[in-house]
Amino acid sequence: MNEIGLYLHFPFCVKKCAYCDFLSFPAAEDVKHIYAAAMIREIRGYAHAARDSVVTSIFLGGGTPSIMPMRALREIFKALYDSFQIAPDAEITMEMNPGTVSEAVLSFVFDYIGRVSLGVQSAVDSELKMLGRIHSFADAERSVRLLRESGVRNLNLDLMSGIPDQTVESWKETLEAAVSLKPEHISAYSLSVEEHTEFRRLQKAGRLHLPDEESEREMYRLTKELLLQSGYEQYEFSNYAREGFRCRHNMRYWKRGDYLGFGLGASSLLRSSRWHNTRNLEHYFEHSADPGQLVREMEQLDKRAEIEETMFLGLRMSDGVSDAEFTEAFGLSYRELYGEVIGRHIADGLLAEEGDRIFLTPRGVEISNVVLADYLLE
Ligand code: SF4
Structure with missing residues (x-):
């Protein structure tokens, strides 16, 4: 039976963080209730689409699901x-x-x-305030x-490096404090300044003091070293887990497994089709019982796009x-398509x-942007 993941998006937050470009905003309590009712209509409307599938992961993200x-x-x-067949051991995550x-x-x-x-982000209160x-x-x-x-036995802490005014020392303090809380999983992302955020506005005004590139590299190296020493494995560029605690839902994304997204703006990938829901709240409220009306930017991926994604996402993982899996999915070995590139990357110590x-070597990970670009097909 086909396995599928479900993503539920809750776009509400107490207030907007200065770096955030996610689909999130504050809302009154009655709006949250209306939203939940709309999501229930959408879920029930989609039940037929996954009749032959078993749900093995559910992820409640946002926004802040915990303020619903x-x-x-x-x-x-x-x-x-009521609507889906959910495996008894499904991984169910809430942010x-x-x-x-x-x-x-x-x-x-x-x-x-x-x-x-x-979402811990930092152990330094001045950085949290920033x-x-x-x-x-x-x-x-x-x-x-x-x-x-x-009774939570599977806990992830989200951490963020590259915060304005952060130093390698203060990042070390955050990592050590996080490890002392003994989570099963740590996601350590690097801040990226996005358009339409408060940080972007400050950056344009020359008032955002980000760590320089060398400090960023040092932070990445330190993250890996400290977390590996503390018993975590790095199984993806930014994700570390104790044995047996890799995030199954995120692994599904990286392995291009099927998932259905519910809620405002939520993305889905089902049988080589990708789309996202409307980002218009009024439209979502009005049409959620007929999910087809929510669909935006439906894209039928061709084989070439699927192959490129398989390589880009797959090489992010350790x-x-x-x-064998590639051949089963596409009917040919990756060597037939990428023989020259693979040979060159191995010779240059970027791939093993x-x-x-x-998989990428540590050096390959450091310059992954350049390396992965070689897996675009002509
Ligand atoms: S809590 Fe998360 S989703 Fe909400 S504003 Fe902050 S970063 Fe964005």
């Missing part, structure tokens, strides 16, 4: 279980902001959620304690790309080969 009314989330889960962990949230987590992803986060590091510590007491897999 918990009664509304319970109703959404009822619709999910949370450390400033929003309440009794009601903990009770919901206890009933439905196996994995929590906590980012515009609503929480302190003490809030994050308290949240971890409460989540553990509620496991790399398996020739083990068994039937190729």
Whole structure:
């Protein structure tokens, strides 16, 4: 039976962070209830599309799912279980902001959620303030304690390097503080300044003091070194896990597995078709019972696009790309398409080969932008 993942987008946040270009905004409580009702209509409207599939991962992202009314989330889960065949051991992840962990949230987590992803970002309060986060590091510590007491045995902490005025030393402080909380998984992303954000505005005004490139590289090296020493494996450029705790939902993205997205702006990939939902809230409210009306930028991927994505995403992972899996998916070995490039990258120490897999070496990861561009097909 085909395996599928579900992504549920909750676009609401207490306030907008200075670096954020996600589809997120503050909203009143009644809007959140209306949103949940619309999402339930959408879920029920999609049940037929995945009749022959079993759901093995669900991800509640945002925005901040933990500021939704918990009664509304319970109703959404009822619709999910009514509409889809969900594997008993499905990985169910909820993103949370450390400033929003309440009794009601903990009770919901206890009933439905196996994995929590906590947006800690930094252990340095001045950096959190700079980012515009609503929480302190003490809030994050308290949240971890409460989540553990509620039975969460699979915890991710999101961290961010490259914050304005951050130093290699302060990043080390964050990494050490995160490790001391003993999470099963750490995602360590580097800040990127996006258009239409407060940080972009400050940057244009010359008032954003980002760490220089050498410090950024040093931070990346330090992340890897410190987390490996602490018992984590790096299984993707920015993701580290204890054995057995890789994020199955994200692995699905990197392996180009099928997933359905619900909610405002949510993306889906199903049987080589990719699309995203409308980003217009009014339109979403009005048409969610007829999901076809929500679809925007539907794209039927051709074989060439699928092959390129398989290489780009696969080479982000430490496991790399398996020739047997590639051959099964596309009917030919990657050597037939990329023989010259692969040979050159191996000779240059950018790529390694083990068994039937190729993967980037540490040097290849450092200049991955350049390396991966070679896997575009003419
Ligand atoms: S909490 Fe996350 S989604 Fe919300 S504004 Fe901040 S970065 Fe964006």
